[in-house]
Amino acid sequence: MSRARASDLLDRLDRDAAAFSGELSREHYLNGAGLKDDLQTGPIFERYGWMFEREVVDKLQKTRPRDERYHALREFVVEAFIEDGARALTERIAERETADTIEWDGKSVPQRSIAPLIANESNPERRRALDSARMDLVRAQNPLREERWEILHARARDIGYPTYFDLWDDVSRLRLHELKATAERFLWDTEESYRERLEAYLRGSGIPPARAERCDLSFLFRAPQYDSLFPAAKLQSTLVETLTGLGIDIESQENVHLDTEARPRKSPRAFCSAIDVPGEVMLVINPQGGQDDFRALLHEAGHTEHFAHVPDDLPYAFRGLGDNSVTEGFAFLIEHTMKNPRWLESVMGLPDADEFLRFTNFNQLYLVRRYCAKLLYEAQLHCGDNPRASSKLYADLLTTHVGVRYTPVDYLSDLDDGFYAARYLRAWIFEAQVRRTLEDRHGIEWFRSAEAGADIKSWWSFGQRYTAEGLLQRVGHAELDVESLRRSLVPS
Ligand SMILES: [Zn+2]
Known part of the structure; x- marks a missing residue:
């Protein structure tokens, strides 16, 4: 890819990454602020899907232009490409974490409310019982998480890295x-x-x-x-x-x-x-x-x-x-x-x-x-x-x-x-x-x-x-x- 075309790609990525992140943040805000019950991220990912295609990843991996925006944009694209492969599983795990409940003191308690209950429970025996009920939920969900990580690791290998660690060590600037x-x-x-x-x-x-x-x-x-x-x-x-x-x-x-x-x-x-x-x-x-x-x-x-x-x-x-x-x-x-x-x-x-x-x-x-x-x-x-x-x-x-x-x-x-x-x-x-x-x-x-x-x-x-x-x-x-x-x- 020529230098002009590389900077053209970075321009498009910069513009669409801003729009994509903005729409995603607005959705998270509306949901977290209690203004909207569901979290509709699927259509946003579809609208900007071109950024997460293998072809774009390959172009960025090959060209390495000397443009100051390159590192951040490449990290954004590679991360989104890796995550996109497991999006269905990510959503299923989130659904389970929202829907799964335990029985406690005769009431049904959602999984996400267990942590505050534990933090506020002064009786150590009851704390352990709560934690053990929480672990049962996590254990039952773990096959989904295992499958998800297998996909993420496989995607890292798929784009040429020996491991997920090597991918992040190269793409991020975290000096792992x-x-x-x-x-x-x-x-x-x-x-x-x-x-x-x-x-x-x-x-x-x-x-x-x-x-x-x-x-x-x-x-x-x-x-x-x-x-x-x-x-x-x-x-x-x-x-x-x-x-x-x-x-x-x-x-x-x-x-x-x-x-x-x-x-x-x-x-x-x-x-x-x-x-x-x-x-x-x-x-x-x-x-x-x-x-x-x-x-x-x-x-x-x-x-x-x-x-x-x-x-x-x-x-x-x-x-x-x-x-x-x-x-x-x-x-x-x-x-x-x-x-x-x-x-x-x-x-x-x-x-x-x-x-x-x-x-x-x-x-x-x-x-x-x-x-x-x-x-x-x-x-x-x-x-x-x-x-x-x-x-x-x-x-x-x-x-x-x-x-x-x-x-x-x-x-x-x-x-x-x-x-x-x-x-x-x-x-x-x-x-x-x-x-x-x-x-x-x-x-x-x-x-x-x-x-x-x-x-x-x-x-x-x-x-x-x-x-x-x-x-x-x-x-x-x-x-x-x-x-x-x-x-x-x-x-x-
Ligand atoms: Zn923070």
Whole structure:
């Protein structure tokens, strides 16, 4: 393909990827906001089907033009091509997850409502019984998930990669081999400190550490003891105040739609839908209260403002595609204002935040270790060609590094496509470095400095044109370096 024709193809892809993603986001918004019962994605995929054809994948794999949009557009096309092969199964699994129920206390409970029940169940025996009922559902669905992963792996081989891992290592810019080594080192370096804290928190919750299971941690991190400090009634004003500190008036932003209306079928969890970047970004709120609800809202607000501050004349490859470690990183940056003692004091009115800070640091250390273990597991799962052989590996790695018992049953349900776990890990590393820069430049109270806000907006204005590494260089760091993260979680 000639250079002119290659750039012609990239132009068409850039335009249609924007339209496709916009329609898909609108559908997800309407469904999640409780404005529409079903999720009609089939017709959207059909309308833009030309982008996911084998011919387009082959053209992009062969030409490799020196166009800055190329990497993001190729990743988008290859991912969509791989997923398209299993779309019917993906839909069947989602239907089962929506329709399957368990019997509990004489009532029928949908599968998706089990996790909140577990997190709120203070009796360990009942927690285990609930979790065991959940596992029965997952086990019965697993043949569908196994079939789905066989198709995804086969598609990767079909377009010329030895394994699904090799595909992602080539197509994404996640530097998976390096990240795996970083994850191994991080697990090693934080092991002792994590174990000590885990045991203390488990004992504090009346759970013998040797008998602890994954469902016990759901209860531990639900942390109802902090509910009164984070009331639902204060959720929206906290958001407004936090963003105002950075010079952002969310209520007057014309491109940001704050959906606060109560609707019966609205998702209980805050979410962001970027229908048009930056023209139409929805932030959907359904205040429940509690520290986890505040965290979720601030996280989604980080995505919202990141998208809302991207200039509209950039190609879609930079506005809406690219390395999601970056948008996740900025989401964590706003979320982690909750880890700032001055923010807790001035915005939330917590006079003595030490105990909560210790808890929230431990919570993040747990999450990062869990994702390190998930990455190590996924690297092995996706290097083989038989997903079914990996259930014990999943349970072993997660149990070892998280320190509570995991069941092999969840080996495919606790798993995102396309190494999303790697993006979260890179985002945590990125965020710790960006936060350190903000503290160095603007002090610990950077969250209420318009100058800090101006810095952040200047980084947002790149969208995802650069990878996390590329953007960090513009922030003033040589590379993605786990040291800031480690130091923020394990004080020496
Ligand atoms: Zn996110």
